[in-house]
Amino acid sequence: MRRLVFEAEHEEFRSSVRAVLQRDLVPHIETTREAGMISRDVWRALGEHGFLGFMVPEEYGGGGMDDFRFNAVLGEELAVHGLAYASSFGINTDVIAPYLLELTSIKQKERWLRPFASGGLITAIGMSEPEAGSDLGGIRTTARRVGDRWLLNGSKTFITNGYHADLVIVAARTPDCGDRAITLFGVEDGMAGFTRGRKLDKVGQPEADTAELFFDDVTLSEEDVIGEVGRGFHAMMARLPTERLSIAIASLAHATAMLNETVGYAKERRAFGQTIGSFQHNRFVIAELATAVEVGRAFVDRCLLAKIQGDLTSVAAAQAKYIATETQSRVLDACVQLHGGYGYMRETNVACGWLDARVTRIWGGTSEIMCEVISRSLGL
Secondary structure (H helix, E strand, C coil), X not given: CCCCCCCHHHXXXXXXXHHHHHHHCHHHHHHHHHHCCCCHHHHHHHHHCCCCCCCCCHHHCCCCCCCHHHHHHHHHHHHHHCHHHHHHHHHHHHHHXXXXXXXXXXXXXXXXHHXXXXXXXXXXXXXXXXXXXXXXXXXXXXXXXXXXXXEEEEEEEEEECCCCXXXXXXXXXXXXXXXXXXXXXXXXXXXXXXEEEEECCCCCCCCCCEEEEEEEEEEECHHHEECCCCEHHHHHHHHHHHHHXXXXXXXXXXXXXXXXXXXXXXXXXXXXXXXXXXXXXXXXXXHHHHHHHHHHHHHHHHHHHHHHHCCCCHHHHHHHHHHHHHHHHHHHHHHHHHHHHHHHCCCCHHHHHHHHHHHHHCCXXXXXXHHHHHHHHCCC
8 A cells, every 4th residue: 555654755765765775785785794783884875865864954964854754764775674774773863863953952963963964973872781671760870970070880781883883872870860860971982981892792683783881980071961960761761752663664664575575485486386375374374464564554654644743652652663573573483484494594684684673572662561551551
């Protein structure tokens, strides 16, 4: 069915993104996977074409287009080539951008937005810790006032883009502002006391570098505080629905790409004298999955419309993430099964896609947390 959420300008943008990705990203997919991180050349290429700063005001070098449908188009097209690309670049465009645009001072905007838009400033967000994943209230990293400065101490883990990020938005407890107060800080590469651990060895998405971050008496000034002191938890919770919608959009696009590839395989692969797609069981499985993807996309598109109209709720975003990632998981598992032994080989796209997809039911809040959010809204 034709998707009613997008207009002509968004489809034109999609065509431009596809052309650039084919030229500047696709030829480097194998080397990127081996390197375990996306090269800065690719970041700069996307930045030069305006794909990383279209939401940034023109006076800071961006496109000035405050329309999340452009984010959705970019996320979908990146996910076609690998979920890691959607997650890595999505951290910049979908997660970090709202913090930099909505919570920063004029000086901070001048400091960060222009390189952000050009692809010269790779960003990450430091929420998760060894003892605090979905439970943001469990954060133990602290920042304490010392005169007119802050001393940041603690660690973060599972940080996408963490190994080579130039700017990390770090959530830290600020006991001086109250027992449960959290404040956000902009920590830059090269600051004394800021170090990184090894790149974590993940099951999937090797292209997305993921790291542990350590803070040992990192000295920060008031100019490094993002938003209001003590209001970091509220800032994060207010922006989580957008992150979850972004995950839902990329997950369904990724599932669709893998399903389309599997349909092509089913039309060609032969067994017992006929194509495997002609077997009734396989046809019915594919039909069920194609329907599930379309139904999920209809709801996610409705959430996307709600986002641009300014009324996306945390419950709807949780429902979108839940249905999209659970559907993605079903699709990828079936695609592996339909490929048979070849589906278990890392050299196939479907095997890599299956490994890449598993984390989507964990990050951005687990499926169980999504169900908790949804059930509470029902008064349960």
